Amino acid sequence: MRLDEKPTGTAGQYRTACYVAPGTKRGASMDPLIEGYRRFRSRTWPGAHERYESLSREGQSPETLLISCSDSRVDPQTVFDAGPGEMFTIRNVAGLVPPYLPDASYHGTSAAIEYGVRVLNVARIVVLGHVQCGGIRAIVDGSPIPGPDFVEGWLKLAEDALKPLPTHLDHDHLLDYCETGVVKLSLANLRTFPWIADREDAGTLTLHGFRFGIRTGRLERLENGRFVAID
Numbered sequence: 001m002r003l004d005e006k007p008t009g010t011a012g013q014y015r016t017a018c019y020v021a022p023g024t025k026r027g028a029s030m031d032p033l034i035e036g037y038r039r040f041r042s043r044t045w046p047g048a049h050e051r052y053e054s055l056s057r058e059g060q061s062p063e064t065l066l067i068s069c070s071d072s073r074v075d076p077q078t079v080f081d082a083g084p085g086e087m088f089t090i091r092n093v094a095g096l097v098p099p100y101l102p103d104a105s106y107h108g109t110s111a112a113i114e115y116g117v118r119v120l121n122v123a124r125i126v127v128l129g130h131v132q133c134g135g136i137r138a139i140v141d142g143s144p145i146p147g148p149d150f151v152e153g154w155l156k157l158a159e160d161a162l163k164p165l166p167t168h169l170d171h172d173h174l175l176d177y178c179e180t181g182v183v184k185l186s187l188a189n190l191r192t193f194p195w196i197a198d199r200e201d202a203g204t205l206t207l208h209g210f211r212f213g214i215r216t217g218r219l220e221r222l223e224n225g226r227f228v229a230i231d
């Protein structure tokens, strides 16, 4: 598809300048990003500039702190149809939250959580998991986790919590078990942060778990320990 070609069909609308069709040789050129920026300026900015100017003037006050996987197919802004200033977003491999561990290490995820909760005073925290998570699949399949410098150690957070895996489940149910378990783990770890537990007890902060299906585009909500489809 050429850059000046109009998208066609339902799926076509997302064949943006940055979209690389499967099988296409990847390039290092910045052109797709610049084209995307120009489209943002010509199509989006005219209808959005007042919102951006207001956010610039007033600062941000998002109600939602969103934690999700970095997977490029799971974009929280798109899934929740959110605009600028609405969600303070943290993305990392598998959308994990580590336990509260204030020490001298570089805690990027915990720092962003602290900023969202203690500085921005968000009203809700959402953990967004997803189907077909590569990190979770590696844990289920017992295959080597790619990324020995950092990814492996990071995913041990989940692996230690999930293993030993139940032996009575087939592969699909094991994936479901682990996808559910990872979101539950992140929610449990959020509650180890004392200022999150305090706010939840006081009723000024709520915690929620969701799972997004990449193929179906469907969202499920964690209710009583299992994912339930949202109409």
Ligand SMILES: [Zn+2]
Pocket: 069, 070, 071, 093, 094, 095, 130, 132, 133, 134, 135
């Ligand atoms: Zn993932």
